[in-house]
Amino acid sequence: MAGSSAPVGVLALQGDFREHIAVLRGLGADAIPVRRPTELSEVSGLIIPGGESSVMDKLSRMFGLAEPLKAAIASGLPVWGTCAGLIMLADRVLDAIDGQESFGGLDIAVRRNAFGSQLDSFETELDIPVVGEPSLHAVFIRAPVVESVGVGVTTLASLHDGRVVAVEQGNLLGTSFHPEMTGDTRFHEYFLGKVAAAA
Amino acid sequence: MSDNSTSNQLGTNRVKRGLAEMLKGGVIMDVVTADQAKIAEDAGAVAVMALERVPADIRAQGGVARMSDPDLIDGIIAAVSIPVMAKARIGHFVEAQVLQALKVDYIDESEVLSPADYVNHIDKWNFDVPFVCGATNLGEALRRITEGAAMIRSKGEAGTGDVSEATKHIRTIRGEIAALAGKSKDELYVAAKELQAPYDLVAEVAAAGKLPVVLFTAGGVATPADAALMMQLGADGVFVGSGIFKSGNPAQRAAAIVKATTFFDDAQIIAEASRGLGEAMVGINVSDLAAPHRLADRGW
Numbered sequence: 001m002a003g004s005s006a007p008v009g010v011l012a013l014q015g016d017f018r019e020h021i022a023v024l025r026g027l028g029a030d031a032i033p034v035r036r037p038t039e040l041s042e043v044s045g046l047i048i049p050g051g052e053s054s055v056m057d058k059l060s061r062m063f064g065l066a067e068p069l070k071a072a073i074a075s076g077l078p079v080w081g082t083c084a085g086l087i088m089l090a091d092r093v094l095d096a097i098d099g100q101e102s103f104g105g106l107d108i109a110v111r112r113n114a115f116g117s118q119l120d121s122f123e124t125e126l127d128i129p130v131v132g133e134p135s136l137h138a139v140f141i142r143a144p145v146v147e148s149v150g151v152g153v154t155t156l157a158s159l160h161d162g163r164v165v166a167v168e169q170g171n172l173l174g175t176s177f178h179p180e181m182t183g184d185t186r187f188h189e190y191f192l193g194k195v196a197a198a199a
Numbered sequence: 200m201s202d203n204s205t206s207n208q209l210g211t212n213r214v215k216r217g218l219a220e221m222l223k224g225g226v227i228m229d230v231v232t233a234d235q236a237k238i239a240e241d242a243g244a245v246a247v248m249a250l251e252r253v254p255a256d257i258r259a260q261g262g263v264a265r266m267s268d269p270d271l272i273d274g275i276i277a278a279v280s281i282p283v284m285a286k287a288r289i290g291h292f293v294e295a296q297v298l299q300a301l302k303v304d305y306i307d308e309s310e311v312l313s314p315a316d317y318v319n320h321i322d323k324w325n326f327d328v329p330f331v332c333g334a335t336n337l338g339e340a341l342r343r344i345t346e347g348a349a350m351i352r353s354k355g356e357a358g359t360g361d362v363s364e365a366t367k368h369i370r371t372i373r374g375e376i377a378a379l380a381g382k383s384k385d386e387l388y389v390a391a392k393e394l395q396a397p398y399d400l401v402a403e404v405a406a407a408g409k410l411p412v413v414l415f416t417a418g419g420v421a422t423p424a425d426a427a428l429m430m431q432l433g434a435d436g437v438f439v440g441s442g443i444f445k446s447g448n449p450a451q452r453a454a455a456i457v458k459a460t461t462f463f464d465d466a467q468i469i470a471e472a473s474r475g476l477g478e479a480m481v482g483i484n485v486s487d488l489a490a491p492h493r494l495a496d497r498g499w
Contacts (some may be wrong), residue, residue: 116302
């Protein structure tokens with residue numbers, strides 16, 4: 001977050017990347033869209049936005065971004081995925097389309113469209129201790145859920161019925177919901193804290 | 200409006216508009232069979248639009264165009280994991296009720312089908328499923344948003360492969376938004392009157408410099424360069440109708456349009472994507488269409 005450090009990137013192949021960039025800039029961070037390997041090499045952290053995971057997967061492989069991003073994740077780049085981004089960070093994707101791949105990094109299994117159709121999209125309140133009180137208003141849009149977590153993974157938030165919707169493992173963060181949509185910046189601040197700590 | 204878990208809110212404005220936000224930078228493709236839907240998904244479509252006939256065939260065959268058979272829509276929903284949209288006739292709120300019952304992800308109240316009501320559009324606030332509507336100018340877009348549309352697409356002229364109307368409509372909407380920016384409050388009252396739209400919504404657009412919902416473009420996009428043109432003109436994404444499955448090599452053309460939409464500002468990538476796609480859809484010049492055959496004039 002310090003002024004002189006490298007910018008934070010937002011994967012900008014498809015989805016609501018502009019909203020993430022706007023929140024980051026509103027918090028005083030230098031934020032850039034990332035579509036190419038050269039842009040990825042400049043950033044100190046990366047957000048993978050909401051959107052369509054099957055599209056992000058295809059474009060990232062087609063344009064040579066997937067392999068450098070996997071390497072960056074392996075070497076400790078802080079990365080946060082929201083919704084489709086959570087799917088992209090999952091080691092195991094359930095209900096994927098044929099041939100769909102993820103970047104991986106989070107030792108979790110994630111199910112796509114876990115709630116059903118758009119009619120099942122919803123808003124709710126979530127208690128998330130790492131971002132403090134009060135509870136966070138969370139928006140779930142054709143959202144995925146985390147169905148199983150590995151031993152190194154910390155659950156940050158669950159729904160009332162126990163389904164896991166936010167996780168952390170090392171420098172990786174994943175949320176089923178969209179903090180970029182509500183104006184509540186606490187999750188972005190939490191991620192920027194991780195970026196600063198990793199710098 | 201609530202399910203069995205505590206305090207979950209369904210069908211809110213935010214989740215309706217939010218799904219469109221997630222489609223940005225993407226390509227929504229018209230499909231008439233489950234096989235086509237699968238091809239579209241595999242090519243990188245961000246959503247598919249299920250309909251009975253693509254606009255080019257509706258245009259060629261004539262007759263009344265209606266909502267698709269529920270079996271067809273079910274088959275498409277079963278075939279893909281990306282969002283499925285489907286079209287209802289303008290004003291046909293029962294077709295919309297049926298589409299909601301089928302659990303489509305978005306309803307397009309579309310001028311491509313034959314209107315069911317030449318006075319009223321659907322009251323879209325009555326539904327939990329979100330709606331996208333067409334518009335040729337800002338006033339029309341704002342009237343649809345007032346009725347509850349959660350996404351707007353500029354109309355263009357569907358089924359022609361002629362991008363000129365799409366260009367005109369996106370330029371008109373963007374230009375009219377830009378013209379609001381410099382206006383004082385007293386001038387905005389007049390603008391609202393002239394746009395035939397509610398003052399509060401006009402003031403909101405003037406302050407934000409954009410619509411409160413996502414703006415895609417549609418109607419005549421047939422090539423990667425067409426899609427990139429729409430994106431450079433300020434569209435949030437594109438609908439491609441007849442342009443894909445009326446072309447020589449649909450899978451390859453669909454993938455090329457997806458690439459050009461993401462890298463809309465990179466001529467090198469658009470050039471690569473444009474190579475060797477085979478025949479584009481044949482196309483009709485909009486200027487050769489007699490006025491009664493122009494779909495964009497439906498809706499008001």
